[in-house]
Amino acid sequence: PQADGGNDKKEQRLIVVSNRLPVTISKDANGEYHFKMSSGGLVSALSGCKKTMSFTWIGWPGKDIPVADRDHVNKRLLAEYNCYPVYLSDELADRHYNGFSNSILWPLFHYHPGEMNFDAAHWLAYREANMRFAEVVSNFCQSGDMIWVQDYHLMLLPMLLRSMISGESAQGEMVRKELGRVKEGVDDEVVKDVLGMQPGVAQSGELDDEGVEILDDVDEGEVLHMKDKPAGAASRRPHFPRGLSTFQKQEMVAKEKGKDGIRIGFFLHTPFPSSEIYRVLPVRREILLGVLQCDLIGFHTYDYARHFLSSCTRILGLQTQPNGIEFEGRYAQVGTYPIGIEPMQFVEGLQKEKVQSRLKSLETRFQGCKVIIGVDRLDYIKGIPQKLHALEVFLTQHPEWIGKVVLVQLAIPSRQDVEEYQNLRACVNELVGRINGRFGTVEFMPIHYLHKSVPFEELTAMYALADACLVTSTRDGMNLVAYEYISSQSKRHGSMVLSEFAGAAQSLNGSILINPWDVQSTADAIHQALEMGPEQRKSNWQKLFNYVSKYTAEAWGTTFVNELTRLSGLPPAGPAG
Numbered sequence: 235p236q237a238d239g240g241n242d243k244k245e246q247r248l249i250v251v252s253n254r255l256p257v258t259i260s261k262d263a264n265g266e267y268h269f270k271m272s273s274g275g276l277v278s279a280l281s282g283c284k285k286t287m288s289f290t291w292i293g294w295p296g297k298d299i300p301v302a303d304r305d306h307v308n309k310r311l312l313a314e315y316n317c318y319p320v321y322l323s324d325e326l327a328d329r330h331y332n333g334f335s336n337s338i339l340w341p342l343f344h345y346h347p348g349e350m351n352f353d354a355a356h357w358l359a360y361r362e363a364n365m366r367f368a369e370v371v372s373n374f375c376q377s378g379d380m381i382w383v384q385d386y387h388l389m390l391l392p393m394l395l396r397s398m399i400s401g402e403s404a405q406g407e408m409v410r411k412e413l414g415r416v417k418e419g420v421d422d423e424v425v426k427d428v429l430g431m432q433p434g435v436a437q438s439g440e441l442d443d444e445g446v447e448i449l450d451d452v453d454e455g456e457v458l459h460m461k462d463k464p465a466g467a468a469s470r471r472p473h474f475p476r477g478l479s480t481f482q483k484q485e486m487v488a489k490e491k492g493k494d495g496i497r498i499g500f501f502l503h504t505p506f507p508s509s510e511i512y513r514v515l516p517v518r519r520e521i522l523l524g525v526l527q528c529d530l531i532g533f534h535t536y537d538y539a540r541h542f543l544s545s546c547t548r549i550l551g552l553q554t555q556p557n558g559i560e561f562e563g564r565y566a567q568v569g570t571y572p573i574g575i576e577p578m579q580f581v582e583g584l585q586k587e588k589v590q591s592r593l594k595s596l597e598t599r600f601q602g603c604k605v606i607i608g609v610d611r612l613d614y615i616k617g618i619p620q621k622l623h624a625l626e627v628f629l630t631q632h633p634e635w636i637g638k639v640v641l642v643q644l645a646i647p648s649r650q651d652v653e654e655y656q657n658l659r660a661c662v663n664e665l666v667g668r669i670n671g672r673f674g675t676v677e678f679m680p681i682h683y684l685h686k687s688v689p690f691e692e693l694t695a696m697y698a699l700a701d702a703c704l705v706t707s708t709r710d711g712m713n714l715v716a717y718e719y720i721s722s723q724s725k726r727h728g729s730m731v732l733s734e735f736a737g738a739a740q741s742l743n744g745s746i747l748i749n750p751w752d753v754q755s756t757a758d759a760i761h762q763a764l765e766m767g768p769e770q771r772k773s774n775w776q777k778l779f780n781y782v783s784k785y786t787a788e789a790w791g792t793t794f795v796n797e798l799t800r801l802s803g804l805p806p807a808g809p810a811g
C-alpha cells in the first residue's frame with residue numbers, strides 16, 4: 235500500500251511482528267549458517283499478502299545465537315528474507331512461550347481454565363520478552379510506519395512500544411499500569427532469581443531510558459519502584475500545554491524523536507473468550523491495557539470482538555462503542571477480519587505430477603473404502619478424543635460400515651514440553667489402540683494414525699483423496715484445515731463436517747455443523763456425510779469453495795492493512811479533551 239502523501243508519494247513501510255520468525259536457522263559442523271523458510275498457518279496467510287505488499291518481519295528466530303555471530307546472521311536474515319531477529323535466552327523464551335503463552339493464555343482463551351497454570355515467574359518472563367520485542371521494534375521503526383502485531387504471545391507489545399517510542403521507560407510504564415498489583419516482595423525475588431535483573435530498574439543497555447519520562451499520574455506504588463532509577467535516567471519533563479490527552483503527549487514526544495504518526499495494529503488468531511472466562515486471568519487488566527494502545531484490534535469473528543469489548547467494560551470500567559473504544563485520548567478501533575488461505579496453492583498443487591501419482595496410489599490402496607480425513611496439531615482444543623469417540627459410536631451403530639470406511643488422522647506433534655500435551659498424546663494413543671483393537675482385522679484397521687508432520691504434497695494428496703473431512707475442535711480461532719480441504723475437493727466434492735466451536739463455522743455455509751461434545755450427533759453427522767448424494771455434495775461444495783476463493787489470506791491481510799492506513803488514532807468524533 236502507498237501512503238497518502240499528496241505529490242510526495244513515499245512507500246508506506248509495514249512491519250509485521252510475530253513471536254516466531256518464519257525462518258529456521260541451523261549451523262553446520264563447519265560453522266556455516268543455513269536458513270530455511272518454515273510453514274504454518276500464519277506463514278501461509280502472510281505469504282498470501284506478500285503478493286500485494288512488502289514488509290519486514292520481526293520475531294524470535296527460534297534459538298539464541300552467540301553474540302559474535304549475530305551481526306552476520308542479522309544481515310543475512312534481513313537481506314535474504316526481510317526478517318529481523320529478537321534474541322531471547324533459551325530460558326526466557328521457554329518461560330514466555332511454553333510458560334505464559336501456552337500454559338496460561340492459550341488454555342484460558344480456549345475455555346480451559348482448569349488447564350491454566352498461573353505462575354508469577356512466567357508472567358514476568360512474558361513481560362520481559364515483550365519488552366525485548368519492544369526494544370527491537372522501537373529501534374527499527376520510523377515516523378509514519380505501520381506495525382502489525384500478531385497474536386497472544388505479544389499482547390503487551392503495543393503498550394510497551396508506545397511508551398518506548400514516546401521516551402518513557404517501559405519498566406516505569408509497566409509498573410504504573412499495574413497499579414502496584416504484584417506484591418513487591420514476591421516480585422523482586424522472582425525478578426532477581428529468574429531473570430537476573432534488578433526489580434523496577436531499567437537495565438542499562440537493555441531498556442531505552444534516555445528519553446523523556448511522563449510522570450503525570452504517578453501513584454505511591456510507582457514512586458517506590460522508581461526511586462532506584464539509574465543515573466542518566468533522570469526525569470526530564472517537557473512542558474505540555476494544558477488539557478492534552480496521553481495520546482497527544484505521546485505524539486509530541488515521538489515527533490521530537492522522529493517517530494511520530496506510527497500506527498499499531500493487533501490481530502488475535504485465537505478466540506477471545508467471554509468476559510466471564512477472561513476475568514479468571516490474574517493479570518486480566520494488564521493484558522487488556524497492553525492492546526488498548528493500538529489503532530486497530532482485529533479478531534476472526536464478531537463474537538470474539540464483542541467479548542473483548544465487554545471485557546474492557548466489565549474489567550476496566552471503560553465505555554465502548556460498537557466498533558471500538560476510546561482510551562487515553564486514542565481511539566482503538568475493534569473489528570472482524572476473518573483469515574483465509576490461498577486456495578490456488580492447493581488447486582495448482584493438485585495438478586503437480588508428484589501429487590497426482592501419490593493420489594493414484596492412495597486411491598488404489600483404499601479402493602472400495604471411504605476415507606475420512608482429520609488434520610490437527612495434537613492439541614487439546616482440536617477435540618481429537620471426541621472425534622475418536624464419535625467414530626467408535628458410529629461403527630457400533632452402523633456395523634455395515636466396518637471395513638468400508640477409514641479415518642486417516644494426522645496429529646502433528648506440538649508443544650511437547652507442556653504437560654497437558656503429553657497427557658493428551660497418551661490419551662489419544664490409548665483410544666486409537668482400543669478402537670483399532672475392537673473393530674480391526676488382520677486386513678483392515680479403521681484408524682490410520684500418524685503422529686508426525688507430512689510434506690505439502692502428501693497433505694494435498696490426502697485432502698483430495700478423502701470423501702469427508704472431520705473437524706471437531708472444542709474451540710478454534712478459525713481452523714484453516716477446513717479451508718484447505720475444500721480447496722482440494724474440486725473433483726470429489728467431499729463433505730465438510732465442522733465443529734460449531736471453530737471460527738470457520740461462522741463462514742463456511744455448506745458444512746455439516748456439529749457440537750463435538752454431543753457424541754451421538756457427531757456420529758450421526760459422520761453417517762450423513764458418508765451417505766450424502768452427489769448432487770447435494772456438489773451444491774454444498776460450490777457454496778463453500780466460492781467463499782474460500784473470495785475470502786483469501788491476501789484479502790485478509792490487505793483489508794486489515796488498508797483499514798490501519800486509514801486510521802488517525804483520534805476518536806471518530808474528534809480529539810478528546
Ligand code: GDG
Nearest residue numbers: 274275503573646687688689690693710711712713714715
Ligand atoms: C491458529 C489457530 C487459526 C498441519 N499439519 C501439517 C501442515 N499443517 C498446516 C495446515 C494448516 C496449519 O498447519 C494449521 O492451521 P489451523 O488453522 O488449522 O490451526 P492452528 O495451527 O491451531 O492455528 C487457528 C490459525 O491460527 C490462523 O489464524 O485458524 O484457529 O488455532 O495450514 O495445513 N502442513 C504441512 N504438513 C503437515 O503435516 N505441510
